[in-house]
Amino acid sequence: MDKLLIRGGRSLQGQVRISGAKNAALPELCAALLTAEPVTLTNVPRLQDVATMLTLIRNMGVTAERSEDGTVSINAGALSSPEAPYELVKTMRASVLALGPLLARFGEATVSLPGGCAIGSRPVDQHIKGLQAMGAEIVVEHGYMIAKLPKGWTRLKGCHITTDMVTVTGTENFLMAAALAEGETILENAAQEPEISDLAEMLIKMGAKIEGHGTHRIRIQGVDKLHGCCHQVVADRIETGTFLCAVAATGGDVLLQHGRADHLDAVIDKLRTAGVTVTPEADGIRVQSAGPAHTHLKAQSFRTTEYPGFPTDMQAQFMVLNCVAQGPSKVTETIFENRFMHVNELVRLGAHIQIDGKVAVTEGVAKLSGATVMATDLRASASLVIAGLVAEGETVVDRIYHLDRGYDQMEAKLRGIGADIERVKA
Numbered sequence: 001m002d003k004l005l006i007r008g009g010r011s012l013q014g015q016v017r018i019s020g021a022k023n024a025a026l027p028e029l030c031a032a033l034l035t036a037e038p039v040t041l042t043n044v045p046r047l048q049d050v051a052t053m054l055t056l057i058r059n060m061g062v063t064a065e066r067s068e069d070g071t072v073s074i075n076a077g078a079l080s081s082p083e084a085p086y087e088l089v090k091t092m093r094a095s096v097l098a099l100g101p102l103l104a105r106f107g108e109a110t111v112s113l114p115g116g117c118a119i120g121s122r123p124v125d126q127h128i129k130g131l132q133a134m135g136a137e138i139v140v141e142h143g144y145m146i147a148k149l150p151k152g153w154t155r156l157k158g159c160h161i162t163t164d165m166v167t168v169t170g171t172e173n174f175l176m177a178a179a180l181a182e183g184e185t186i187l188e189n190a191a192q193e194p195e196i197s198d199l200a201e202m203l204i205k206m207g208a209k210i211e212g213h214g215t216h217r218i219r220i221q222g223v224d225k226l227h228g229c230c231h232q233v234v235a236d237r238i239e240t241g242t243f244l245c246a247v248a249a250t251g252g253d254v255l256l257q258h259g260r261a262d263h264l265d266a267v268i269d270k271l272r273t274a275g276v277t278v279t280p281e282a283d284g285i286r287v288q289s290a291g292p293a294h295t296h297l298k299a300q301s302f303r304t305t306e307y308p309g310f311p312t313d314m315q316a317q318f319m320v321l322n323c324v325a326q327g328p329s330k331v332t333e334t335i336f337e338n339r340f341m342h343v344n345e346l347v348r349l350g351a352h353i354q355i356d357g358k359v360a361v362t363e364g365v366a367k368l369s370g371a372t373v374m375a376t377d378l379r380a381s382a383s384l385v386i387a388g389l390v391a392e393g394e395t396v397v398d399r400i401y402h403l404d405r406g407y408d409q410m411e412a413k414l415r416g417i418g419a420d421i422e423r424v425k426a
């Protein structure tokens with residue numbers, strides 16, 4: 001297993017190019033299953049989840065080629081099997097996104113229930129309930145969701161879907177299924193994340209009729225057929241936010257090229273209140289922090305909620321900043337029931353954090369000291385990297401396969417702006 005070796009204490013200076021969003025690229029690769037015509041995605045990030053998704057769709061008989069510049073060309077003209085086997089989906093929950101498109105275009109799908117996830121139980125009951133409301137017959141057997149259209153049906157039927165809670169991939173599955181369904185679908189309580197809007201924009205280029213994306217109520221008028229398109233994956237707001245927190249914590253002056261400030265209002269607002277200078281520029285965001293966080297930044301309390309609230313995927317990274325800023329803060333995690341696994345590792349580096357249920361209370365310290373720590377999930381890994389950049393001495397972050405799942409060459413990007421960080425190959 002690869003590790004990261006970080007020697008902390010350097011400020012960060014220069015420019016970083018923000019990659020395409022993992023959470024947009026994954027549903028968009030699945031959206032290519034909705035048409036027999038070629039689809040080209042550009043700005044696709046180079047990360048493990050994308051590689052897994054490419055393997056998954058190739059295994060269905062789809063042609064998918066990726067080039068060095070981040071372009072992926074997909075042709076789902078012929079499909080040998082509408083199946084997502086456990087072996088291929090166990091490391092990536094987003095594989096559930098194959099269910100809606102396969103069912104909508106081929107009338108059947110067999111998709112493994114995603115494997116267990118460290119951050120919470122993450123059931124997929126809402127996905128199943130919504131697709132059943134569109135007429136799909138779905139049974140869960142031997143760890144698989146086996147879905148098909150009722151006898152005599154050629155398409156799903158549009159309907160009104162109100163989910164019990166706001167679900168990002170659930171909304172994406174319904175959007176893709178409804179695009180090819182018969183009649184109108186209305187999604188109430190829809191997720192509003194920028195990745196949903198990006199997927200909707202791609203589907204509209206493919207000929208889908210969608211209104212209201214980016215709001216809680218999305219209206220989709222199903223069409224008979226979708227065609228090919230070329231679509232650029234939106235910038236990754238979580239990668240952007242991770243670099244914002246890294247620069248804020250270490251001190252420095254960095255331009256995050258292609259970063260979208262308009263997708264990060266809640267995080268940027270907290271950073272500014274803490275004392276960080278964040279300036280939207282023509283094609284990116286500039287972040288300036290006058291020195292190590294403890295010298296001038298104030299810790300900030302926040303509560304994770306659905307977009308446009310503070311993203312759960314930024315909770316761990318901002319918590320590190322709180323750990324090394326001045327004063328107390330209270331972080332409340334409302335989306336996932338087990339998303340504080342970075343806390344014990346941060347404590348091993350010298351952070352002062354106490355957990356009480358959904359709340360983590362931190363008291364800023366002047367310094368962290370390097371140690372060997374273990375990554376437990378994707379954003380926990382990112383938080384440990386930021387902590388390592390701040391800590392005195394050497395930090396080794398183990399089990400970084402979690403990080404590789406969702407960050408495009410993180411250590412190379414950090415090295416490019418002055419961090420002392422290297423990958424130690426297993």
Ligand SMILES: CC(=O)N[C@H]1[C@@H](OP(=O)(O)OP(=O)(O)OC[C@H]2O[C@@H](n3ccc(=O)[nH]c3=O)[C@H](O)[C@@H]2O)O[C@H](CO)[C@@H](O)[C@@H]1O
Pocket residue numbers: 022023026093094120121122123124125126127128165166167168169170312313335336337
């Ligand atoms: C690939 C992708 O885009 N992943 C993101 C997506 O995950 P994902 O789409 O899996 O997360 P959801 O928005 O669905 O989950 C929100 C909450 O609803 C619950 N729930 C969800 C569906 C369901 O059928 N039943 C159910 O109970 C979940 O357990 C969780 O507590 O949104 C999360 C919340 O912003 C992010 O952290 C993930 O990075």
Ligand SMILES: C=C(OP(=O)(O)O)C(=O)O
Pocket residue numbers: 023092093094313378379406
């Ligand atoms: C939880 C995340 O991703 P996933 O839904 O793919 O597990 C994440 O991106 O932080």
